[in-house]
Amino acid sequence: xxxxxxxxxxxxxxxxxxxxxxxxxxxxxxxxxxxxxxxxxxxxxxxxxxxxxxxxxxxxxxxxxxxxxxxxxxxxxxxxxxxxxxxxxxxxxxxxx
Amino acid sequence: xxxxxxxxxxxxxxxxxxxxxxxxxxxxxxxxxxxxxxxxxxxxxxxxxxxxxxxxxxxxxxxxxxxxxxxxxxxxxxxxxxxxxxxxxxxxxxxxxxxxxxxxxxxxxxxxxxxxxxxxxxxxxxxxxxxxxxxxxxxxxxxxxxxxxxxxxxxxxxxxxxxxxxxxxxxxxxxxxxxxxxxxxxxxxxxxxxxxxxxxxxxxxxxxxxxxxxx
Numbered sequence: 001x002x003x004x005x006x007x008x009x010x011x012x013x014x015x016x017x018x019x020x021x022x023x024x025x026x027x028x029x030x031x032x033x034x035x036x037x038x039x040x041x042x043x044x045x046x047x048x049x050x051x052x053x054x055x056x057x058x059x060x061x062x063x064x065x066x067x068x069x070x071x072x073x074x075x076x077x078x079x080x081x082x083x084x085x086x087x088x089x090x091x092x093x094x095x096x097x
Numbered sequence: 098x099x100x101x102x103x104x105x106x107x108x109x110x111x112x113x114x115x116x117x118x119x120x121x122x123x124x125x126x127x128x129x130x131x132x133x134x135x136x137x138x139x140x141x142x143x144x145x146x147x148x149x150x151x152x153x154x155x156x157x158x159x160x161x162x163x164x165x166x167x168x169x170x171x172x173x174x175x176x177x178x179x180x181x182x183x184x185x186x187x188x189x190x191x192x193x194x195x196x197x198x199x200x201x202x203x204x205x206x207x208x209x210x211x212x213x214x215x216x217x218x219x220x221x222x223x224x225x226x227x228x229x230x231x232x233x234x235x236x237x238x239x240x241x242x243x244x245x246x247x248x249x250x251x252x253x254x255x256x257x258x259x260x261x262x263x264x265x266x267x268x269x270x271x272x273x274x275x276x277x278x279x280x281x282x283x284x285x286x287x288x289x290x291x292x293x294x295x296x297x298x299x300x301x302x303x304x305x306x307x308x309x310x311x312x
Binding site: 032063088 | 160196204206210212229230231248249254256273275303305
């Protein structure tokens, strides 16, 4: 009887826990650019430029909102796209989680 | 002076002289930045863009740090992966830089600010895959509701920031946002009818388009 109870707890507990960790944001899809996928299959030795932390490098951080010249992005857009408006601390309605 | 003391004196003098020479040789007031080097025949400052990413860089912009426009594309042709390009004859000063990639799914940018350009020096600037922004597509999968406002902010943000929509998005249509720094984001959708929808921890990665269906 005790063994059956322990068995049920061991098997049943993970089933109860699993749905609890699912989040709202879990259902999304991602498309990585093709060259990036190929690069992951390339041995590191084949890459000519080695990434080093102390090199001056470009980053994805947008610190200034500089405007583009007219026609800068022309020809690149096949669908309606908008540039992301970066978050400014405290701007907009307060977030309640 | 006794011979032993003289030897010691000569030895100490030699050590001092050696240390002084080593110190002079290593220190160069002009070398505030170890990553730039002599420009050789270049008369003014040069920026060398080194594409260490796996993507082709389609355009590159360099504008004075105090200017609020990026100006024209400075690349004659696109810059392939593992190639480099020199931007010549740059007047000394501080500059902001932007490299742009147009991919299969979206477009991405990489930035660097306050780059010191000096006369007769070459500044090496590297771009890697992780240097670039990511993109986010939000698809309206509702049966008949229209998105009237969309907020996308980093998970750590305490408020919802600016509305990302310039016009309402109806059923089946989508909003494609580009130039987003990599990280995890919270999304809030305001509908024309019904309560708001909120989604947490949506990842945005470099050179990647994340698609999120909302309803």
